Amino acid sequence: MAADEAEARAVLGVGPRDGADAIREAHRRLLSGVHPDRGGSVELARRINAARDRLLKG
Structure with missing residues (x-):
């Protein structure tokens, strides 16, 4: 898992298998x-949106 993805998951509070x-x-x-x-x-709000975008588009 890349650092950006790990950070995005931490922002949203979701695990690597979610x-x-x-x-x-x-x-x-x-x-x-x-x-x-x-x-x-x-x-x-910007950070939450960016985390969602990173995980769903990444």
Whole structure:
């Protein structure tokens, strides 16, 4: 597992054996708590989105 992938999995809190469904669920769960439209952090939302993109497209 590449360092970028390991970091992305750590951001989302998913393991190396978790698949696309688990990644999408973790993304939704995390983003709902930090979304900028709900007063959350733009930077955290960016990191969560980038982690999802890295794992699903990588």
